Each structure stands twice: as C-alpha cells, then as structure tokens.
Amino acid sequence: MAAGLEDLFGDQPPGEPDEAAGERKRAMIIAAHPDDADFGAGGTAALLAQAGWEVCYVVATDGSKGTDDPAYTTQTLIETRDREQRAAAAHVGVNDVRFLGFTDGELVYSRDLLGAITREIREFQPFAVYTHDPEPVIINNSFVNHNDHRITGLATVDAVYPTARDRLNFPEHLAAGLSTHKVRELYLWGANEPTFDVDISSVVDAKVEALLLHASQFGDRDQFLSFVEARWRDEQGRALERFRRVVLFR
Ligand SMILES: [Zn+2]
Numbered sequence: 001m002a003a004g005l006e007d008l009f010g011d012q013p014p015g016e017p018d019e020a021a022g023e024r025k026r027a028m029i030i031a032a033h034p035d036d037a038d039f040g041a042g043g044t045a046a047l048l049a050q051a052g053w054e055v056c057y058v059v060a061t062d063g064s065k066g067t068d069d070p071a072y073t074t075q076t077l078i079e080t081r082d083r084e085q086r087a088a089a090a091h092v093g094v095n096d097v098r099f100l101g102f103t104d105g106e107l108v109y110s111r112d113l114l115g116a117i118t119r120e121i122r123e124f125q126p127f128a129v130y131t132h133d134p135e136p137v138i139i140n141n142s143f144v145n146h147n148d149h150r151i152t153g154l155a156t157v158d159a160v161y162p163t164a165r166d167r168l169n170f171p172e173h174l175a176a177g178l179s180t181h182k183v184r185e186l187y188l189w190g191a192n193e194p195t196f197d198v199d200i201s202s203v204v205d206a207k208v209e210a211l212l213l214h215a216s217q218f219g220d221r222d223q224f225l226s227f228v229e230a231r232w233r234d235e236q237g238r239a240l241e242r243f244r245r246v247v248l249f250r
Pocket residue numbers: 032033036146149
C-alpha cells in the first residue's frame with residue numbers, strides 16, 4: 001500500500017484526482033532540456049512515485065548543445081544525454097521518459113511544438129502538469145531564464161489550457177484515437193513569486209544522485225553539493241522545491 005500524499009507532503013499536499021470520476025494519479029513533468037525536470041521537480045516526482053502515482057517526463061529538446069568537451073559529436077551527445085536522462089528519472093522512480101526531439105538552444109514557439117506537447121498530454125491524461133514558469137526573463141534578479149525554458153513553459157501552459165481540452169484543436173489527435181483532456185493542476189518552477197513549497201528533505205539525496213547521473217554535465221560532486229546546499233535549503237535546513245500553483249477550474 002503506497003503512502004498517502006499527506007504522509008509525504010505534510011499538511012499542504014498537492015491536489016488529488018477524483019478517481020471515482022475517472023481521474024488518475026498521473027503527473028507529467030515537461031522540461032526543456034535533459035536535467036531540467038530533475039532540477040525543477042525531481043524531488044516532487046520522487047514523492048509522487050512513492051505515493052503510487054505514475055509520473056512521466058517529457059523533454060522538449062535533444063540536449064545537443066550543452067558541452068564544451070570536444071570528444072562529443074552532436075550525435076553522441078544526443079545519445080549520451082538521452083541515456084543520462086533515463087537513468088536519472090529511473091533513480092527517482094520515473095520510468096516513462098519521452099523526448100520531443102527539438103534542437104537544443106533553437107526552440108521557437110511553433111504549432112509543431114504546441115501540437116507535440118498537446119499530443120503527450122492527451123495521450124498520458126495527467127491530473128497535474130509541472131513545467132518551467134514561462135514568465136520570468138530574469139529569475140531572482142540573478143540569472144537569465146534560458147529561452148528554451150521560457151518557450152517550453154509557455155507552450156505547455158497553452159497546451160494545458162485550452163489546446164488539449166478542445167476537440168477542434170489538432171483534430172488529427174482524435175482521429176488517431178486520443179481523447180481531449182482537462183489538466184486539473186499546473187505547477188511552475190523557476191517562479192519569481194512561488195506560492196507552493198514542497199519539502200523534499202526525505203528524498204533530497206535521491207534528487208542529488210539523479211542529477212549527478214547527468215555525468216556529462218556535472219563533473220565535480222563536491223562543487224555540485226555545495227551549489228545545491230546554497231540553492232535549495234531554507235533557514236530551517238529543509239530542502240525545498242518551490243512552485244507557482246494554478247488550480248484550473250472544473
Ligand atoms: Zn535547461
């Protein structure tokens with residue numbers, strides 16, 4: 001018997017599906033690059049998986065630009081980052097990873113991108129979707145929110161509402177046997193004004209190990225751990241993932 005959300009998330013757990021109405025315990029985490037899902041929501045994914053939810057990662061780009069190492073060709077880098085992402089996801093209990101295959105660093109808002117994300121939502125039928133907050137260009141007055149992050153976040157928000165919901169959008173999906181879908185909750189990471197904290201202290205080690213499985217990106221373990229301590233811990237020493245939460249109407 002899996003633990004309940006309140007056992008794992010404390011007194012402010014995320015919303016739960018109405019299983020009697022056919023909603024399912026499914027969360028989809030939609031990210032721009034290999035490693036973004038792990039950074040943004042890997043701890044939350046681990047907690048949901050422990051609670052018996054099915055969790056799926058969707059990665060918009062192929063990760064084909066993120067290295068200075070001349071040993072990689074574009075093709076070997078794509079293969080490496082695909083393999084690393086699958087291993088990292090599996091480490092937090094996520095065994096469903098889908099790549100949309102757009103070119104790293106070149107993401108533009110397009111009908112192709114919106115259609116690809118909408119298709120994944122209609123196919124998986126998640127209760128909750130987690131993605132990049134598309135709004136900030138600058139986060140915490142300290143770093144630039146990568147263009148691929150903003151584009152992925154914006155296309156995902158649009159796919160959630162209204163594109164996936166309405167049958168006349170991308171009718172070819174319905175012709176192929178998929179159904180329209182209403183996502184109930186949206187969680188955005190990288191927000192300047194987060195409204196929903198998840199205490200991931202119980203799974204933070206798994207999150208760190210998952211991130212370190214992206215070995216082509218994070219070489220130095222000690223350096224990475226000190227970065228993590230500074231970024232994720234609050235004053236009480238809890239490790240947090242912080243989101244802007246949107247509960248969509250029924
Ligand atoms: Zn990224």
